[in-house]
Amino acid sequence: MISLEQQILQFVITGITIGSIYGLIGLGFSIIYNSTEIINFAQGEFVMLGGLITVTGIQVLHLPLPFAAILAVIMVAVIGIVMDLFAIRPLKDASAITLIIITIGASIFIRGVSSFVWGKEPYTIPAFSGEEPIPFFGAVIQPQSLWVLFITIVIVVGLKQFFDRTLTGKAMIACAFQPRAASLVGIDVSYMVLLSFGLSGAVGAAAGIVIAPMSMTQYDMGVMLGLKGFCAAIIGGLGYPWGAVVGGLALGILESLGAGLISSGYKDAIAFTILLLMLFFRPQGLLGKTKGDRV
């Protein structure tokens, strides 16, 4: 038996863990949206690829987990770049909505190829540092949850530094702000777009790897995670990378509390209701400003 307070604490812990994953996926959406105004619906597939390539690294190439993970991040970044080069760039002058539909096509393609390469079976990778749960005021924390939080913080802080401190990062933000002006001052916009696809591939892969020990990984796991990540990005404010993380955490915690205190049958309904309410009443997101340009 466990008291209600302890249950609620457990719901929040679970919510933060799963919310961090939603946040990382939402971050991927935001990075690409920022430089292209495209919503990349293949983001969930990047997550799936991260997990499955790591499985191959461990089981087939017999690499130690850290190397398999790094290999997966690099490969998915390359897949993101390839996607830009062969699916997005050739249609440079197409409208954003056309490009969004192309990303949906790309996601179906990636899913199909993955089901050939890895089959339709689920796989797992070992937890990074054991599975002995850590007691916490009557609730428990899985060591892997701490890894999820740790990786999320590292990525968020790293990206913040990148965008604020480096020339390339600033150039990417400039492209988001006003692509034409950016190209006039000598920024290679198409290179920045390429970079944003690579970067969001890498972030997505990291999310997929860090969650695989808890959730398993399978060729079609990206569909739902992609949608939840999209919700996170919308809730936080599309185009605000930190907003995606805040949105993800909010979504994860609300979803988890809703499933726990109302009914687990409505878990996904809760997430999508929040999404609809946000779109109706605050379409710019939690962190978005009502007027003016994004910077």
Place this chain on the structure above:
Amino acid sequence: MTKSRLFRLAGIILPMALVIVLAAAPAYAHEEYKIGAIFASTGPASMLGLPEKNTVMMLEEALNAAGGIGGKKVEIIFYNTEADPTKTVTAVKKLIKKDKVEIIIGPTTSGTTLAIIDIIEKEKVPLISAAASVRIIKPVKPYVFKTPQTDVMAVEKIYERLQKNGIKRVAIITVANGFGDSGRNQLKILASKYGLTVVADERFGKKDTDMTVQLTKIKGTNAQAIISWDTNPGPAVIAKNRKALGIKIPLYNSHGVASKKFIELSGGAAEGTYLPAGKLLVVDQLTKNDPQRKVLTDYKNSYESKFGGSANTFGGHAYDAFQIAVKAIQNLVDKKIHVNRDSIRDELENITGFVGTGGIFNFSAKDHNGLTKEGFVLVEIENGDWKLAE
């Protein structure tokens, strides 16, 4: 038209007609008993369908080598359904109209079976399905039979043990799809029959990545056992979450995880959990006088020596379907009754005491599955393997 042209035309048409008549002739003069087989040997259900196809091909070869049925050979006509309802319907139409089979065995999945029931009933061809859903045979359709155990039996097997262990309150956690809905229904309907109360009724989505919330709620009730109902990977996530949350009450799974994949996915977390499974999984542990022991051992050995790998329950369902079809034809031959689609159908309902891999089949006009919960055994996962828990 001139006379010579007429002759030329006749010269073309007549040989063509002759060829057509000659080619069509064997289809009418039945040299052998034709059995249609439709399994998903590729596609999403190939893990089930391929062993089913292998099994049937192996049995055909063995039966014909031993002289067939009453001196007549058996011919299997196989089509791959890819678990696709449209392709299955096409295959069934071909089997009925073109190949003119006496009986059809398969298909692999419940969805494809339900898709062909209308044609089967309309064309009056007996079908023995290898798919799980109880809806295939409930309500009874005259021409439709099936060999796998149903989830009703799986639920009863679990409840029987809970009752024996003096357990009164259970928590159920089921996936929100056809498999989970059906399991959840049976779990709720049958509970009172075994003196049980369902104190928590949790659901989760097929694509959910974490069930900690549902299990935390269960932890907050006074349940004495948890029953989870899904196919992989959900149950593995539940097993892991249960261990992480330090939940001590026992976990029972459905027969949907009766494969090594579940043990592999859940790491150590599956240790000490239970599931109902076909006896094939634990054939070496069955008592010497178990009536199915011989059938299971023979099937396992012949399958594994021919195809390598390990024989699984699904191949067993095809084994049962094939052997029951053959048995019905054999009975008719013995009784000197003309073998056709209708006589086979009638004979299937007379088959009783047939020992198969899935249990002992007793078909009747009211029961087209013919099994009881004794077709299942309850197994415990111990040291990464199955151990008979009875």
